[in-house]
Amino acid sequence: MPLNNDTAALIGFACEAIGWGLYAVLFISSLVLILRRLRTHATNVPIVFFMCALFVLCTTHFALEFNHFYVVLGSTGVDGFANETKPLIGADILVSLCDLFGDFILLYRCWIVWERNYWVIILPALTAVAGFACIMEVAHIVVTLDHTAPVAPTALVPLGIAGYSLPLATNVIATTLIVSKLWWILRKAAQETLTGPFGAGRTIKNAVTIVIESGLLYLVAQLVLVVLFSLGHPAQAIIVPTTVQIYGIAPTLIIIRVALGISSEHTVRQIPTTVVSDWQVNVPRRPSLPAMRSGITEDTCEVDGQSAEMKAFSTSQVDFVGRAGV
Incomplete structure (x- = not known):
């Protein structure tokens, strides 16, 4: 039996429910860790603000989807469950807004890793904002047309693709920059401690560090979303709500690693005094x-x-x- 839009939307809601539960646990954990550090560290207000705002946005999206699930199933059943409504249009806007906030955290991460170099993040920041603008225009046209189909009108697909592809470009650029910088510094740290870059367990540990701290999970989710939207496949109704929670989970994992003191910023390789500060290896x-x-x-x-x-x-x-x- 081929996947239809209504079934895909129901599966997507279930996946988002699981994702939101996981995100809630991670978010609360990150807040606890940050509060514990207040005794010795001042709080970085902008990042805490974006982290809390992102959680509120992701939670609001889940609440809208849950309301749709409760109301539609109670009134009409499964048939027509995926049809567009005004609240769901608001949820669609929140998808891109969550993406934008997640991009801001990822770009901040990139800025930090590249030693606060603003020139490094200018291009990915512009593509992130441009993508959000495209999605806002799609939402405006859909509201004007009073469109109720579960997928975007054919005429709007190119604009929608641009709206999702531009943030994907942001993710590709930022992730590439972060991965290259982290790999270089971890490799250099291993060499300077005279232990070699391929010690027992180090290759796996460095790979995990790079994957988590670069937001690679974020990039993969965005790529799948763009492909399915471009194809007009019903499975996009599964990946879209799931991706919303990944937008929050990926940066929260980075924040937790930093708060726990196991991220690359907390690492010391200081046997010789000339080593660059704050990177972690086994010595x-x-x-x-x-x-x-x-x-x-x-x-x-x-x-x-x-x-x-x-x-x-x-x-x-x-x-x-x-x-x-x-």
């Missing part, structure tokens, strides 16, 4: 090595066989919930 140390404290830096060594992991909190570290002025 072979003697088991008897004690913790070292100074006025501005605290290094803690946890001994595990032949290696110890050093984590530093210094006045120069850069993160999402860093010290005042960051």
